[in-house]
């Protein structure tokens with residue numbers, strides 16, 4: 001993996017920028033006095049939008065390919081990593097969040113940050129940043145389904161739209177956003193729903209929160225299902241297991257024997273778990289892991305019997321397995337108890353907290 005900015009074992013001290021950024025987010029103007037154009041910082045991480053895994057285009061190249069940018073924003077660039085997003089890890093994602101916080105605290109006049117990212121794990125990275133960063137100035141993810149070598153690449157259009165959103169004071173305090181195919185999605189809601197189609201991202205429960213139409217940002221709802229979990233580190237040892245007819249128990253046991261500290265189990269229906277998988281879950285709890293149940297159905301809450309809650313299982317409510325894992329990574333990194341983690345899941349489901 002080619003790492004172009006500091007990440008890795010040194011991420012612990014990055015909590016300082018998160019705190020400084022919380023204040024800077026609140027105080028900074030969207031446009032500095034005397035400036036005609038908003039300032040946006042573009043952070044490249046790789047993906048199809050940059051030409052593929054470790055792609056040939058860096059963030060400055062992507063900026064150079066945007067027609068009319070000079071009328072939209074002044075854009076500075078950096079490359080954080082250049083990788084296909086199937087190679088993202090919690091450590092890299094956490095380091096990226098810390099870098100965003102640092103940029104905001106260093107640049108009070110900055111309107112917003114845009115991050116280019118592969119589509120494969122975009123919903124995970126965007127949601128982790130949504131949890132870690134305070135909701136202030138916009139952080140907007142852009143990606144592409146079709147690479148720059150295609151005549152009908154969607155990259156430049158998606159990126160310019162994302163820059164317009166990041167430039168807009170109206171996009172403040174909405175949390176981390178994802179902008180593709182003219183639509184603006186909240187990080188908590190968005191999912192990649194198609195491997196190749198141009199319209200590959202959707203927010204199935206809530207729909208998009210807005211769109212970019214002919215260069216104008218239209219916003220029609222405010223994401224309410226958000227929690228802020230500033231963490232001193234990411235707890236990367238969190239696994240996701242999907243239960244299947246007759247399967248899942250071996251994966252749970254395997255995850256625990258490999259040292260998992262957290263486990264998200266995508267259960268049947270509203271939280272049904274057959275005996276062999278339940279025995280593996282009990283062994284995981286006995287080993288000290290935090291276990292979260294979600295549903296493999298794709299929508300709706302799990303409803304757990306009291307005996308399971310008493311045994312220590314946390315309800316992931318309606319959060320999907322990918323995002324429940326991100327929450328557990330942030331929450332365990334923030335030192336939260338199972339009760340506090342359960343409360344975070346309730347808030348993210350829109351429940352009474």
Ligand code: ASP
Nearest residue numbers: 047048084085118119120
């Ligand atoms: N393989 C790519 C990635 O980095 C796919 C994409 O960006 O669309 O996720």
